[in-house]
Amino acid sequence: MKCCLWLNGERVWNARDIKNNFDPTSLRGYYLGGSLLVWLKANDGEEEAKKLEETGSLEYAFGVAGNETLFAPTVFTNVDKICPTLTESVGAKRDSFPSSGSFGSFGSGSGSSSGSLGYGLHII
Amino acid sequence: MKAIHVSSLTPRKEKFDLYNTVLSALTWRKYNGEIVHICDSESAQFYSKLGVWDAVKPLIPDDLEGINPQMFWAAGKLLALREVSSPVVMLDKDFIVWKKLDLGSSIIAAHREDLHSDIYPDVSYFQMKPEYTFNPAFDYSVLPLNTAFLYLPDEDFKQFYVNMAIEFMKSAHDCNDNIKYMVYAEQRLLALCADYLKQPVETLLEKDKIFELQDDYTHLWGEKQKMRENPEYEREFNARCKARIRRDFPEFEQVIDLIERI
16 A cells, blocks of 8 residues: 555654644544555554554554553454444345435535536536 | 546336436546446446446456445445546546536545534444454544545545445444445545555535535436435436437437336
Protein backbone atom coordinates (compact mmCIF):
# COMPACT_ATOMS: atom_id res chain seq x y z
CA MET A 1 0.00 0.00 0.00
CA LYS A 2 1.92 2.98 -1.32
CA CYS A 3 0.78 5.88 0.81
CA CYS A 4 1.46 7.50 4.14
CA LEU A 5 -0.78 7.78 7.16
CA TRP A 6 -1.83 11.24 8.25
CA LEU A 7 -1.46 11.33 12.06
CA ASN A 8 -1.83 14.55 14.03
CA GLY A 9 -1.79 16.33 10.69
CA GLU A 10 1.66 14.94 9.85
CA ARG A 11 2.68 12.33 7.29
CA VAL A 12 3.91 9.03 8.73
CA TRP A 13 5.61 6.61 6.37
CA ASN A 14 6.72 3.77 8.63
CA ALA A 15 5.01 1.78 11.37
CA ARG A 16 7.88 2.53 13.74
CA ASP A 17 7.00 6.22 13.61
CA ILE A 18 3.40 5.75 14.75
CA LYS A 19 4.25 5.61 18.45
CA ASN A 20 5.78 9.09 18.34
CA ASN A 21 2.82 10.45 16.39
CA PHE A 22 0.13 8.48 18.18
CA ASP A 23 -3.25 9.83 17.05
CA PRO A 24 -6.02 7.48 18.22
CA THR A 25 -8.77 9.41 16.38
CA SER A 26 -7.12 9.01 12.98
CA LEU A 27 -5.80 5.51 13.68
CA ARG A 28 -9.31 4.40 14.61
CA GLY A 29 -10.50 5.80 11.29
CA TYR A 30 -7.84 3.96 9.32
CA TYR A 31 -8.61 0.78 11.24
CA LEU A 32 -12.38 0.76 10.83
CA GLY A 33 -11.98 2.25 7.36
CA GLY A 34 -10.19 -0.93 6.39
CA SER A 35 -6.71 0.28 5.52
CA LEU A 36 -4.66 0.18 8.72
CA LEU A 37 -3.88 -3.53 8.85
CA VAL A 38 -3.00 -3.57 5.15
CA TRP A 39 -0.79 -0.52 5.58
CA LEU A 40 1.01 -1.92 8.62
CA LYS A 41 1.80 -5.16 6.86
CA ALA A 42 3.28 -3.21 3.94
CA ASN A 43 5.27 -0.75 6.04
CA ASP A 44 7.29 -2.70 8.60
CA GLY A 45 4.38 -3.12 10.97
CA GLU A 46 3.68 -6.86 10.82
CA GLU A 47 4.13 -7.20 14.56
CA GLU A 48 1.83 -4.28 15.34
CA ALA A 49 -0.75 -5.62 12.89
CA LYS A 50 -0.67 -9.00 14.60
CA LYS A 51 -1.13 -7.44 18.04
CA LEU A 52 -3.99 -5.31 16.74
CA GLU A 53 -5.72 -8.27 15.14
CA GLU A 54 -5.35 -10.31 18.31
CA THR A 55 -6.37 -7.73 20.88
CA GLY A 56 -8.17 -4.90 19.09
CA SER A 57 -6.19 -2.43 21.21
CA LEU A 58 -4.39 0.42 19.46
CA GLU A 59 -2.52 1.29 22.64
CA TYR A 60 -1.26 -2.25 23.14
CA ALA A 61 -0.35 -2.68 19.49
CA PHE A 62 1.75 0.48 19.40
CA GLY A 63 3.09 0.33 22.96
CA VAL A 64 1.39 3.50 24.12
CA ALA A 65 0.04 4.08 27.62
CA GLY A 66 -3.47 5.42 28.01
CA ASN A 67 -7.11 4.51 27.85
CA GLU A 68 -7.47 1.49 25.70
CA THR A 69 -9.24 1.87 22.38
CA LEU A 70 -10.75 -1.55 21.93
CA PHE A 71 -12.12 -3.05 18.77
CA ALA A 72 -13.38 -6.47 18.04
CA PRO A 73 -10.61 -8.25 16.16
CA THR A 74 -10.62 -8.81 12.38
CA VAL A 75 -13.34 -6.36 11.52
CA PHE A 76 -13.55 -7.17 7.86
CA THR A 77 -14.21 -10.86 8.03
CA ASN A 78 -16.43 -10.71 11.09
CA VAL A 79 -18.60 -7.68 10.57
CA ASP A 80 -21.31 -9.10 12.81
CA LYS A 81 -18.99 -8.78 15.82
CA ILE A 82 -18.82 -5.04 15.29
CA CYS A 83 -22.34 -4.19 14.32
CA PRO A 84 -24.68 -7.17 14.50
CA THR A 85 -27.80 -5.17 13.77
CA LEU A 86 -26.33 -3.87 10.56
CA THR A 87 -25.49 -7.22 9.07
CA GLU A 88 -29.07 -8.28 9.49
CA SER A 89 -30.27 -5.36 7.41
CA VAL A 90 -27.75 -5.80 4.61
CA GLY A 91 -29.07 -7.91 1.81
CA ALA A 92 -32.57 -8.24 3.10
CA LYS A 93 -33.35 -4.67 2.20
CA ARG A 94 -31.06 -4.12 -0.75
CA ASP A 95 -33.83 -3.87 -3.28
CA SER A 96 -35.54 -0.93 -1.66
CA PHE A 97 -32.75 1.58 -2.11
CA PRO A 98 -31.22 3.52 -4.96
CA SER A 99 -27.97 2.41 -6.47
CA SER A 100 -25.03 4.34 -5.17
CA GLY A 101 -24.72 6.53 -8.22
CA SER A 102 -28.09 8.10 -7.63
CA PHE A 103 -26.90 10.61 -5.16
CA GLY A 104 -28.51 13.62 -6.78
CA SER A 105 -31.98 12.22 -6.55
CA PHE A 106 -32.08 13.26 -2.93
CA GLY A 107 -31.38 16.77 -4.03
CA SER A 108 -28.90 17.96 -1.48
CA GLY A 109 -27.56 20.54 -3.84
CA SER A 110 -27.37 24.11 -2.68
CA GLY A 111 -28.92 23.08 0.55
CA SER A 112 -32.37 22.47 -0.76
CA SER A 113 -33.59 19.11 0.39
CA SER A 114 -36.04 18.47 -2.38
CA GLY A 115 -36.81 19.55 -5.88
CA SER A 116 -33.26 20.42 -6.86
CA LEU A 117 -33.07 21.03 -10.55
CA GLY A 118 -30.44 19.62 -12.78
CA TYR A 119 -28.18 21.81 -14.86
CA GLY A 120 -26.70 21.75 -18.33
CA LEU A 121 -29.49 19.61 -19.75
CA HIS A 122 -29.72 21.83 -22.81
CA ILE A 123 -26.32 20.54 -23.96
CA ILE A 124 -27.63 17.05 -24.69
CA MET B 1 -7.18 10.90 -16.74
CA LYS B 2 -8.65 7.75 -15.25
CA ALA B 3 -12.24 8.07 -14.05
CA ILE B 4 -14.65 5.76 -12.30
CA HIS B 5 -18.37 5.31 -12.25
CA VAL B 6 -19.69 3.45 -9.21
CA SER B 7 -22.73 1.21 -8.76
CA SER B 8 -23.80 -0.88 -5.82
CA LEU B 9 -27.08 -2.21 -4.50
CA THR B 10 -29.74 -3.18 -7.00
CA PRO B 11 -29.17 -1.31 -10.28
CA ARG B 12 -31.85 1.08 -11.38
CA LYS B 13 -33.12 0.20 -14.80
CA GLU B 14 -34.83 3.44 -15.77
CA LYS B 15 -34.18 4.35 -19.40
CA PHE B 16 -33.41 8.02 -18.77
CA ASP B 17 -30.86 7.02 -16.14
CA LEU B 18 -29.23 4.49 -18.45
CA TYR B 19 -29.05 6.90 -21.39
CA ASN B 20 -27.47 9.55 -19.23
CA THR B 21 -25.05 6.99 -17.79
CA VAL B 22 -24.01 5.92 -21.29
CA LEU B 23 -23.47 9.52 -22.37
CA SER B 24 -21.48 10.21 -19.21
CA ALA B 25 -19.13 7.29 -19.90
CA LEU B 26 -18.73 7.83 -23.65
CA THR B 27 -18.24 11.58 -23.33
CA TRP B 28 -15.58 11.07 -20.66
CA ARG B 29 -13.76 8.66 -22.98
CA LYS B 30 -14.03 11.12 -25.86
CA TYR B 31 -12.53 14.08 -24.03
CA ASN B 32 -10.63 12.80 -21.00
CA GLY B 33 -9.63 9.15 -21.28
CA GLU B 34 -10.24 5.88 -19.50
CA ILE B 35 -13.34 5.19 -17.43
CA VAL B 36 -13.91 2.08 -15.33
CA HIS B 37 -17.18 1.07 -13.70
CA ILE B 38 -16.62 -0.15 -10.13
CA CYS B 39 -19.54 -2.30 -8.96
CA ASP B 40 -20.79 -4.96 -6.62
CA SER B 41 -21.45 -8.31 -8.21
CA GLU B 42 -25.08 -7.72 -9.21
CA SER B 43 -24.40 -4.32 -10.73
CA ALA B 44 -21.33 -5.63 -12.55
CA GLN B 45 -23.41 -8.31 -14.19
CA PHE B 46 -25.99 -5.78 -15.30
CA TYR B 47 -23.73 -2.97 -16.53
CA SER B 48 -21.31 -5.28 -18.34
CA LYS B 49 -24.01 -5.80 -20.95
CA LEU B 50 -23.90 -2.16 -22.02
CA GLY B 51 -20.26 -2.27 -23.06
CA VAL B 52 -19.48 1.43 -22.85
CA TRP B 53 -16.76 1.36 -20.17
CA ASP B 54 -13.12 0.40 -20.57
CA ALA B 55 -13.75 -2.16 -17.85
CA VAL B 56 -16.41 -3.17 -15.33
CA LYS B 57 -14.88 -4.39 -12.08
CA PRO B 58 -16.77 -5.99 -9.17
CA LEU B 59 -14.63 -4.53 -6.37
CA ILE B 60 -17.39 -3.48 -3.97
CA PRO B 61 -18.29 -6.14 -1.40
CA ASP B 62 -21.92 -7.18 -1.71
CA ASP B 63 -22.43 -6.76 2.04
CA LEU B 64 -20.90 -3.25 2.02
CA GLU B 65 -18.71 -4.49 4.89
CA GLY B 66 -21.72 -4.32 7.17
CA ILE B 67 -22.57 -0.67 6.44
CA ASN B 68 -26.30 0.01 6.63
CA PRO B 69 -27.47 0.37 2.99
CA GLN B 70 -30.61 2.26 3.96
CA MET B 71 -28.73 5.07 5.65
CA PHE B 72 -25.64 4.93 3.46
CA TRP B 73 -26.95 4.16 0.00
CA ALA B 74 -23.84 5.76 -1.56
CA ALA B 75 -21.38 3.83 0.63
CA GLY B 76 -20.27 1.98 -2.47
CA LYS B 77 -18.66 5.17 -3.77
CA LEU B 78 -16.40 5.40 -0.75
CA LEU B 79 -15.57 1.71 -0.76
CA ALA B 80 -14.76 1.97 -4.47
CA LEU B 81 -12.50 4.98 -3.96
CA ARG B 82 -10.54 3.04 -1.37
CA GLU B 83 -9.75 0.38 -3.97
CA VAL B 84 -8.59 2.53 -6.88
CA SER B 85 -5.36 4.51 -6.99
CA SER B 86 -5.04 8.26 -7.31
CA PRO B 87 -5.03 10.39 -9.30
CA VAL B 88 -8.61 9.52 -10.11
CA VAL B 89 -11.88 11.20 -11.00
CA MET B 90 -15.13 9.84 -9.59
CA LEU B 91 -18.12 10.79 -11.72
CA ASP B 92 -21.71 10.33 -10.75
CA LYS B 93 -23.42 8.47 -13.55
CA ASP B 94 -25.80 11.39 -14.07
CA PHE B 95 -22.93 13.86 -14.53
CA ILE B 96 -21.49 14.58 -17.98
CA VAL B 97 -18.28 16.49 -18.72
CA TRP B 98 -18.41 18.02 -22.20
CA LYS B 99 -14.81 19.21 -22.52
CA LYS B 100 -11.23 18.20 -21.84
CA LEU B 101 -10.32 19.06 -18.27
CA ASP B 102 -7.01 20.42 -17.08
CA LEU B 103 -6.47 18.62 -13.79
CA GLY B 104 -3.53 19.49 -11.56
CA SER B 105 -2.62 19.01 -7.92
CA SER B 106 -5.75 20.44 -6.30
CA ILE B 107 -8.76 18.42 -5.22
CA ILE B 108 -11.66 19.35 -7.49
CA ALA B 109 -15.33 18.86 -6.60
CA ALA B 110 -18.45 19.84 -8.50
CA HIS B 111 -19.25 22.78 -6.23
CA ARG B 112 -19.56 23.83 -2.61
CA GLU B 113 -22.79 23.45 -0.65
CA ASP B 114 -24.22 25.86 1.87
CA LEU B 115 -24.31 24.59 5.45
CA HIS B 116 -28.09 24.41 5.78
CA SER B 117 -28.87 22.75 9.06
CA ASP B 118 -31.73 20.69 7.62
CA ILE B 119 -29.21 18.85 5.47
CA TYR B 120 -25.96 19.39 7.35
CA PRO B 121 -26.83 19.48 11.05
CA ASP B 122 -24.45 20.03 13.92
CA VAL B 123 -22.52 16.87 14.73
CA SER B 124 -24.44 16.53 17.98
CA TYR B 125 -27.34 15.34 15.80
CA PHE B 126 -25.60 12.08 14.94
CA GLN B 127 -26.18 9.02 17.10
CA MET B 128 -22.86 7.23 17.14
CA LYS B 129 -21.37 4.23 18.89
CA PRO B 130 -19.50 5.15 22.07
CA GLU B 131 -16.03 4.60 20.66
CA TYR B 132 -16.55 7.11 17.83
CA THR B 133 -14.99 10.55 18.20
CA PHE B 134 -15.70 13.60 16.07
CA ASN B 135 -12.23 14.93 15.33
CA PRO B 136 -11.76 17.99 17.60
CA ALA B 137 -9.16 19.39 15.22
CA PHE B 138 -11.65 19.82 12.37
CA ASP B 139 -13.14 23.22 11.54
CA TYR B 140 -16.84 22.38 11.32
CA SER B 141 -17.68 25.67 9.65
CA VAL B 142 -16.06 24.58 6.37
CA LEU B 143 -18.58 24.34 3.54
CA PRO B 144 -19.28 20.82 2.23
CA LEU B 145 -18.27 19.73 -1.25
CA ASN B 146 -20.70 18.26 -3.74
CA THR B 147 -19.14 15.11 -5.14
CA ALA B 148 -21.15 14.56 -8.31
CA PHE B 149 -17.70 15.22 -9.76
CA LEU B 150 -14.66 14.53 -7.59
CA TYR B 151 -11.00 14.62 -8.60
CA LEU B 152 -8.58 13.27 -6.00
CA PRO B 153 -4.98 13.79 -7.09
CA ASP B 154 -3.24 12.46 -4.00
CA GLU B 155 -3.35 8.88 -2.69
CA ASP B 156 -2.38 9.88 0.86
CA PHE B 157 -5.26 12.30 1.15
CA LYS B 158 -7.72 9.98 -0.59
CA GLN B 159 -6.98 7.19 1.88
CA PHE B 160 -7.39 9.53 4.85
CA TYR B 161 -10.73 10.83 3.59
CA VAL B 162 -12.28 7.50 2.61
CA ASN B 163 -11.11 5.75 5.77
CA MET B 164 -12.60 8.47 7.97
CA ALA B 165 -15.84 8.31 5.97
CA ILE B 166 -16.06 4.52 6.13
CA GLU B 167 -15.34 4.64 9.87
CA PHE B 168 -18.20 7.12 10.30
CA MET B 169 -20.61 4.89 8.37
CA LYS B 170 -19.61 1.82 10.40
CA SER B 171 -19.91 3.73 13.66
CA ALA B 172 -23.39 5.21 13.22
CA HIS B 173 -26.31 3.69 15.05
CA ASP B 174 -29.11 2.45 12.84
CA CYS B 175 -31.87 4.98 12.21
CA ASN B 176 -34.26 6.05 9.46
CA ASP B 177 -32.29 9.08 8.29
CA ASN B 178 -31.04 8.51 4.75
CA ILE B 179 -29.80 11.98 3.93
CA LYS B 180 -27.98 13.72 6.77
CA TYR B 181 -25.72 10.81 7.69
CA MET B 182 -24.93 10.08 4.06
CA VAL B 183 -24.00 13.62 3.09
CA TYR B 184 -21.90 13.99 6.24
CA ALA B 185 -19.88 10.93 5.28
CA GLU B 186 -19.46 11.80 1.64
CA GLN B 187 -19.61 15.57 1.26
CA ARG B 188 -18.87 17.16 4.58
CA LEU B 189 -16.04 14.88 5.69
CA LEU B 190 -14.34 15.50 2.35
CA ALA B 191 -14.26 19.23 3.00
CA LEU B 192 -13.34 18.79 6.67
CA CYS B 193 -10.44 16.46 5.88
CA ALA B 194 -9.13 18.66 3.08
CA ASP B 195 -9.21 21.72 5.30
CA TYR B 196 -7.58 19.89 8.21
CA LEU B 197 -4.74 18.56 6.08
CA LYS B 198 -4.40 21.87 4.21
CA GLN B 199 -5.09 20.32 0.82
CA PRO B 200 -5.98 22.83 -1.91
CA VAL B 201 -9.54 22.55 -3.18
CA GLU B 202 -11.15 23.88 -6.34
CA THR B 203 -14.63 23.45 -7.78
CA LEU B 204 -15.93 23.14 -11.31
CA LEU B 205 -18.75 25.56 -10.59
CA GLU B 206 -19.40 28.28 -8.07
CA LYS B 207 -22.19 27.25 -5.74
CA ASP B 208 -24.24 30.37 -6.38
CA LYS B 209 -23.97 29.98 -10.15
CA ILE B 210 -24.63 26.30 -10.74
CA PHE B 211 -27.96 26.95 -12.41
CA GLU B 212 -26.61 29.67 -14.70
CA LEU B 213 -26.27 28.80 -18.36
CA GLN B 214 -23.00 27.03 -19.18
CA ASP B 215 -21.98 24.48 -21.80
CA ASP B 216 -19.42 22.38 -19.97
CA TYR B 217 -21.30 20.15 -17.52
CA THR B 218 -24.63 18.35 -17.32
CA HIS B 219 -25.96 17.08 -14.00
CA LEU B 220 -29.33 15.38 -14.20
CA TRP B 221 -29.80 15.57 -10.43
CA GLY B 222 -33.36 16.42 -9.37
CA GLU B 223 -34.61 16.19 -12.94
CA LYS B 224 -34.70 12.45 -12.41
CA GLN B 225 -37.63 12.74 -10.08
CA LYS B 226 -39.38 15.02 -12.53
CA MET B 227 -38.97 12.40 -15.23
CA ARG B 228 -40.44 9.71 -13.02
CA GLU B 229 -43.45 11.92 -12.49
CA ASN B 230 -43.79 13.07 -16.10
CA PRO B 231 -43.53 10.34 -18.78
CA GLU B 232 -43.71 12.85 -21.61
CA TYR B 233 -40.73 14.75 -20.19
CA GLU B 234 -38.82 11.47 -19.94
CA ARG B 235 -39.68 10.48 -23.52
CA GLU B 236 -38.43 13.81 -24.82
CA PHE B 237 -35.22 13.52 -22.80
CA ASN B 238 -34.60 9.96 -23.95
CA ALA B 239 -35.10 10.98 -27.58
CA ARG B 240 -32.47 13.70 -27.21
CA CYS B 241 -30.04 11.27 -25.60
CA LYS B 242 -30.55 8.72 -28.36
CA ALA B 243 -29.96 11.37 -31.01
CA ARG B 244 -26.79 12.47 -29.27
CA ILE B 245 -25.48 8.90 -29.03
CA ARG B 246 -26.20 8.32 -32.74
CA ARG B 247 -24.54 11.59 -33.71
CA ASP B 248 -21.44 11.54 -31.47
CA PHE B 249 -20.90 7.83 -30.94
CA PRO B 250 -22.33 5.95 -33.93
CA GLU B 251 -20.08 2.99 -33.14
CA PHE B 252 -22.08 2.52 -29.92
CA GLU B 253 -25.53 2.80 -31.50
CA GLN B 254 -26.30 -0.78 -30.49
CA VAL B 255 -26.49 0.32 -26.87
CA ILE B 256 -29.78 2.04 -27.70
CA ASP B 257 -31.34 -1.28 -28.64
CA LEU B 258 -29.98 -2.84 -25.47
CA ILE B 259 -31.51 -0.13 -23.30
CA GLU B 260 -34.85 -0.26 -25.13
CA ARG B 261 -35.05 -4.02 -24.49
CA ILE B 262 -34.34 -3.73 -20.74
